[in-house]
Amino acid sequence: MARILLAVPPGAEPRLERELERHGHTRVGLSGRDPAGQILPSGCDVVVVSATPAYLGVHLLAASDAAGVRVVGLIGSDADRRHAAGVGLAELAAADDRWEVIEALIAGEDPVTEEAEQAPRAGRVIAVWGPAGSPGRTTLAIAIAAEIAAAGHTVAVADVDTYSGSVAPALALLDESPGFAAACRLAGAGALTRAELERIGSRYLSGHGSFWVLTGIGRPSRWPELSGERVAATLRACREWVDYTVVDTGFSLENDEEISSDLFAPRRNAATITALREADQVIAVGSADPVGLSRFLRAYVDLVELILTTPVTVMNRIRSGAVGPGPAAQVGQALRRFGGIDDPVLVPFDLPAFDGAVLSGRSLRDAAMRSPARQAIGRLVESRILPTSAARVTRRSLHGRRSLPHDSQDWGPGIGPHGGPDVVR
Ligand SMILES: Nc1ncnc2c1ncn2[C@@H]1O[C@H](COP(=O)(O)OP(=O)(O)O)[C@@H](O)[C@H]1O
Ligand SMILES: [Mg+2]
Numbered sequence: 001m002a003r004i005l006l007a008v009p010p011g012a013e014p015r016l017e018r019e020l021e022r023h024g025h026t027r028v029g030l031s032g033r034d035p036a037g038q039i040l041p042s043g044c045d046v047v048v049v050s051a052t053p054a055y056l057g058v059h060l061l062a063a064s065d066a067a068g069v070r071v072v073g074l075i076g077s078d079a080d081r082r083h084a085a086g087v088g089l090a091e092l093a094a095a096d097d098r099w100e101v102i103e104a105l106i107a108g109e110d111p112v113t114e115e116a117e118q119a120p121r122a123g124r125v126i127a128v129w130g131p132a133g134s135p136g137r138t139t140l141a142i143a144i145a146a147e148i149a150a151a152g153h154t155v156a157v158a159d160v161d162t163y164s165g166s167v168a169p170a171l172a173l174l175d176e177s178p179g180f181a182a183a184c185r186l187a188g189a190g191a192l193t194r195a196e197l198e199r200i201g202s203r204y205l206s207g208h209g210s211f212w213v214l215t216g217i218g219r220p221s222r223w224p225e226l227s228g229e230r231v232a233a234t235l236r237a238c239r240e241w242v243d244y245t246v247v248d249t250g251f252s253l254e255n256d257e258e259i260s261s262d263l264f265a266p267r268r269n270a271a272t273i274t275a276l277r278e279a280d281q282v283i284a285v286g287s288a289d290p291v292g293l294s295r296f297l298r299a300y301v302d303l304v305e306l307i308l309t310t311p312v313t314v315m316n317r318i319r320s321g322a323v324g325p326g327p328a329a330q331v332g333q334a335l336r337r338f339g340g341i342d343d344p345v346l347v348p349f350d351l352p353a354f355d356g357a358v359l360s361g362r363s364l365r366d367a368a369m370r371s372p373a374r375q376a377i378g379r380l381v382e383s384r385i386l387p388t389s390a391a392r393v394t395r396r397s398l399h400g401r402r403s404l405p406h407d408s409q410d411w412g413p414g415i416g417p418h419g420g421p422d423v424v425r
Helices: 010-022 035-042 058-067 078-087 099-106 111-118 137-150 179-188 194-200 220-225 228-241 270-278 290-306 327-339 351-360 372-385 388-392
Strands: 003-007 026-028 046-050 070-075 092-094 124-129 155-159 202-204 211-214 244-248 281-287 312-318 345-348
Touching: 003 010, 003 035, 010 026, 010 046, 010 099, 035 046, 035 058, 046 058, 046 099, 058 070, 070 078, 070 099, 092 099, 124 137, 124 228, 124 270, 137 155, 137 211, 137 244, 137 281, 137 312, 137 372, 155 228, 179 194, 179 211, 179 220, 179 228, 194 211, 194 228, 211 228, 228 244, 228 270, 270 290, 281 290, 290 312, 290 327, 312 327, 312 372, 327 345, 345 372, 351 372
Parallel strands: 003 026, 003 046, 046 070, 070 092, 124 244, 124 281, 155 211, 155 244, 281 312, 312 345
Antiparallel strands: 202 211
16 A cells, blocks of 8 residues: 655645545655655655645656656646646646546556547547628637537637638637647648647636637638648547547638649638538538528538538527518528428527627637527537537546536526527427
């Protein structure tokens, strides 16, 4: 049995001490003292340390290495996880994990790695597309990512819109150095690793579920950096990095090969077309008004020709003001009649919620949890994107973050002011 030195805040000591003794270990050393200086005098075999800068530093790791002592870090937040990664500590458990997880790390097993080895990671790619006219691709992509993250999965939003990348401004993130273009550059050189993705990626932090963002090109003139091959290679790397990559695409599906006779000329729509072809699932968004519907139906024909899967159609901004009374039924009928689309997901027009989100640079989930649009998108994610059991079962991500099960109580029955039917089928 091990002699364990605890280097954790005083509030966390009693539980850990109780648990370690229950498992036959002995606590050694004194609390509140410099842990690095106690490693040798205490004769410990293991240090269990809170992964905050106050407790975990390079001195502690150097002293443990010198003494041949194993170190297990306890992470309580994303900042802790980043700090641990920064100092190079990989043996990590969540601060509120069961002792058995810490026990496995003490024993030199890595339960997470074993699990990963049994089932090699193959994250899913979800592409969000919509025709010209801002139907809400970016809005939907961010809202979907936030819902998936809240269900306990690791998520990245990738902005591949070569006309008007806008994920960064929508989340109030700096977009001086476009993350997706940087990833493409490294992918082109065969050097895009998980560590590089985490260096390049921005982090949207939220108590409901944080996610990564690979920001888009701020200047549209940079589109040649997003070539088809590079986008495909970057998405492949993303699959190994996170559980879900949500791609915000451009609108145009024109295959520039047919327009330009120069075979080697770069192609502006290659990023969108590649992302759509690579995606496991495509979410096709249209705006639920006469102009938006007709644009959607015309472009939808090209979309289904391009991709191998059946897209999930989302009609956004459902409101009676634009299509008359009973907008859900009207829109459903138009889609069935003119597009052969049977089961659209309808998201209501919800200006206060989206304005609140964009004003505060937060996801819809964080800005307006109970808004009708958020509820509709939450149900879209649960019923169409996540595997049904995984949406409810608490699971652990590779980073050890504790997942939150969906709180179904927050989901009301209707779509809001127009009192339409239950809009997500
Ligand atoms: N359901 C909705 N209700 C009200 N406003 C919406 C809705 N969906 C999107 N918006 C707003 O429409 C604008 C354009 O959306 P955006 O996602 O940027 O479009 P796209 O990416 O397709 O160009 C944004 O200001 C967004 O807040
Ligand atoms: Mg957009």
